[in-house]
Amino acid sequence: MSLTAPPAPAPRITYCAVLGSPYVARLLGGTLTGRLPNGMAPVAILLWATASGHNIAFGGLLSALYGLSSALVQPVKGRLMDRHGQSVVHLPAVALNSALLVALPLAGPYGGPGLATAIVVAGGLTTPPLEAGLRALWPSVLPDARLRHAALALDTGTQGLLYIAGPLLVAALASAYNPVVALAVTAVLGLVGTAVVALAPPSRRWRPTASTSLHSTAVSRLASPGLVLLFVSLTGTGFAIGAMNVWSIAMAEHHEQDMLSGIIPAAFSTGSFLGGLIYGRRTWKGTTADRLITAGAVFLAGWLPLVALPGPLGATVAVAVPGAFLTVVAACAYVTTDTLAPPGRTSEAYAWLILSIGVGQSAGTALAGGLAEQPLASAALPAAGAALALAVLLAARRRLGPTGQLPRGRHRRPLRGRHKTP
Structure with a gap:
């Protein structure tokens, strides 16, 4: 009979411990500041266009082009970071992006709509890839898997807040001053936040793990x-x-309450933030793939009450549920990507993940716009998207884990010698 005492349970992870780890607060705060323009620039561009005498359709086109060009170029920037490091990508990108945002007001008197369109597209193409970069940094900054789990949940959960604070800040600046000031502040915030991250030692030192001949096919x-x-x-x-x-x-529009157009997305984002805080505070049982599928199922279930066409209060409360589980889906998706991505290409893989969500969001916006006058169809579309996501996850379940694959992820050491599948 063994008298050995059972091991003491691991101390509970707190967000104070996460933020108190070296460089975490700087990297997270700098990334949030540097990404705040993602929520500000489209609104500032739209307001500048309408204030400059263009119609709202042209302003909306410019805003959409900025977001689309920013999303489409993400994998290219991820590949560049994997090859050359982070700082040499972040700093030139943000310098060009900030300069283009400041230069946009000059397009009115000197170049007209054509020049404005070119500047906006170029501005989108030069947005710094801070989100993918931060995800690639966590393994080196937080070697403890539990701390990394909490940091990823905190990081993912705060994303939605950018799209609440950003438009509100632009609206306040445009109202108090004018849209040109809003564009300038957007440029400055992007420059400062990106510099805080890019000049931090973890970002300057970060390099992807070099691949070995054993992994040449995977790479x-x-x-x-x-x-x-x-x-x-x-x-x-x-x-x-x-x-x-x-x-x-x-x-x-249906209920003649203009504030609903902001309140409902804000409730969704608030749910995402709170869900991230709860999810990151403990270590969950089961595999990452199981958590991903479970979260996807609840994400789908959370949209179903909208099909009953609830009133304003019911709709606002209802969207907080899928919002809360969006963070779990995203956090598990990043961990799964890290597991499946070949060595030396995790930043690019993260960028493809970001692009996938962005492309889906654009498609959902476009289709919902065409069905906006059909209440039931419009309310059912979020559930339809979530159902597609869950169906694909269920079909892919056996492929989402590391079983039978070479160990992958840039923070893992490459194997030496022959690999034997257990």
């Missing part, structure tokens, strides 16, 4: 079946978010 195949199916599922997740944004505008 050439980023598009593994598991990753492709994961990204397809996240397109459905993004579709739900984009459809929800348009549905909230339709709700506001």
Whole structure:
């Protein structure tokens, strides 16, 4: 009979411990500040266009082009970071992006709509890839898996707040001064936040793990079946978010309450933030794939009450539920991506993940706009996107884990010698 005492339970992770770890607060705060322009620039561009005498359709086009060009170029920037490091990508990108935002007001008197369109597209193409970069830094900054789990949940959960604070700040600046000032503040915040991250030692020192001959085939195949199916599922997740944004505008018009168009997305983002805080405070049982599928199922269930066409209060409360589980879906998706991505290409894989959500969001926005006058169809679209996401995850379940695959992820050490599958 053994008298050995059972091991003491591991101390509970707190966010104070996470933020108190070296460089975490700086990297997270700098990334949030540097990404705040993602929520500010589209609104500031739209307000500048209408204040400059253009119609709202042209302003909306410019705003959409900025977001689309920013999303489409993410994988290219991820590949550049994997090859050359983070600072050499972040700093030139943000310098160009800030300069273009400041220069946009000059397009009116000197170049007209054509020059304005070119500046906006170039501005979107030069947004710094801070989100993918931060996710790649966590393993080196937080070697403890539990701290990394909490940091990723905190990081993911705060994203939605950017799209609440950003538009509000732009509206306040445009009202108190003018949209040109809003564009300038957007440029400054992006420059300062990105510099805080890019000049931090972890970002300056970060380099992807060099691949070995054992992994040469894996490195050439980023598009593994598991990753492709994961990204397809996240397109459905993004579709739900984009459809929800348009549905909230339709709700506001139907009930003649303009504030609903902002309140409903804010409730969704608040749910995402709170869900991230709860999820990150403890270590959960089961595999990451199981948590991802469970969260996807609840994410779908959370949208179903909208099909009953609830009133303003019911709709606002209802969207907080899928918002809370969006953070879990995103956090588990990033961990799964890290598991499946070949060594030396995790930043690029994270960028494809971000692009997948963005493409789905654009598709959901476009389709919901066409169905906005049909209340039931408009309310059902978020659930349709979530159902697609869950169906793909279920089909991909066996491919979402590391079983039978070479160990992957940039923070893992490459194997030496022959690999034997257990």
